[in-house]
């Protein structure tokens with residue numbers, strides 16, 4: 397019996413509503429670790445890193461309580477998505493998967509077959525249990541962590557949802573963009589060029605107008621996952637979340653912004669950024685594993701009010717040298733978007749996509765295909781490395797054959813070592829969309845990247861002249877498993 401069943405959860409019963417119910421379910425799965433007495437000052441972030449870095453997708457979620465200097469019940473949650481089961485729970489998918497690429501495929505199939513459901517506006521909800529406005533606003537009422545030892549400041553927003561509105565069509569975007577705390581009433585919001593929230597803010601500023609934000613810093617992990625996913629610009633994350641749930645997300649109207657705020661959110665901060673008003677932001681330990689970020693003046697947010705539940709929970713996701721707690725999120729959500737783009741471009745026989753956690757993310761993406769025609773592999777490489785979900789800050793894109801599991805790094809390395817010729821199987825892309833978090837970004841904030849065709853050369857495949865692989869055949873494996881069923885074979 398698998399863990400989920402023994403805990404009273406079957407694969408298809410494991411659904412939940414809201415962060416608190418999610419925590420209960422995770423506790424039932426045996427994947428919640430409660431930690432008392434950790435300081436907000438680098439201890440919570442460090443404990444999470446030490447529990448996650450070598451966990452191979454099985455780290456617990458960490459719920460910190462009794463933070464020194466703060467009331468009991470004022471909690472932080474780290475590592476929400478650092479196990480495959482918890483990502484599956486969050487997306488409403490079966491909890492067990494053979495290959496990591498299988499969960500990507502199921503998520504991708506789900507995306508293709510669901511209707512978007514817009515949020516439903518309701519009059520009130522738990523997020524309105526406490527409302528701070530004017531002089532009462534104090535963001536440090538909560539145990540806001542300094543996540544890494546060399547961060548200059550405390551950051552209230554890491555696993556967050558920054559809600560912004562497009563001034564042209566009125567649509568809303570949710571993006572995960574970090575929030576540095578400057579003082580009780582002022583926070584930062586670092587949004588990289590090209591991200592949807594940045595496009596919104598740039599549009600207001602270009603018109604000399606202020607830009608309002610509603611920022612959730614504790615909420616359903618599904619909303620965080622979608623906020624951190626490269627969904628297309630015309631897809632609203634709240635509508636997408638409704639689609640995944642099969643019912644509308646209930647939202648109140650933010651008292652200051654008028655934006656939809658999930659009624660069961662833990663903490664929602666409303667505020668405004670003004671053109672030309674900037675403060676020095678960073679440095680902060682970043683997703684490529686370095687304190688590589690520039691510390692420069694960036695627009696900040698003047699807080700107008702804070703709504704929060706009783707005993708609120710801040711959701712956190714500091715990133716660091718891989719593997720960090722966001723590796724699976726980027727592996728699954730990012731890869732599903734790349735898969736979508738490959739098929740949207742008409743490329744056949746995509747069998748697996750995985751952004752490897754050690755990369756991290758699009759720094760190392762592998763795509764598994766059944767080769768159908770000469771040049772198929774190159775087609776796939778160029779689209780995967782330049783589509784919306786794959787383009788940002790990419791470095792290595794590798795295409796492998798159908799017998800190589802794209803989500804198994806050992807197999808991908810073997811293909812790169814035996815089916816790839818450095819003279820003919822490389823393409824370079826120059827001056828691509830980069831990130832200043834990359835220690836090697838080029839002047840002008842571009843980067844160069846490499847495409848690797850690690851597939852068997854197509855003509856050799858056709859002629860059947862590439863040497864056969866040394867492996868136990870499927871038939872013999874089956875026979876042996878039956879005859880020696882008492883042996884503790886790992887899964888194929």
Ligand SMILES: Cc1cc2nc3c(=O)[nH]c(=O)nc-3n(C[C@H](O)[C@H](O)[C@H](O)COP(=O)(O)O)c2cc1C
Nearest residue numbers: 571572573574586587588591592593624625626713
């Ligand atoms: C934990 C975490 C923190 C992130 N922090 C930032 C950030 O501070 N700024 C940023 O531009 N992107 C950040 N990202 C990446 C964006 O959330 C991601 O690119 C997302 O697709 C942006 O949403 P958008 O596509 O609607 O712009 C972060 C991602 C994660 C998982």
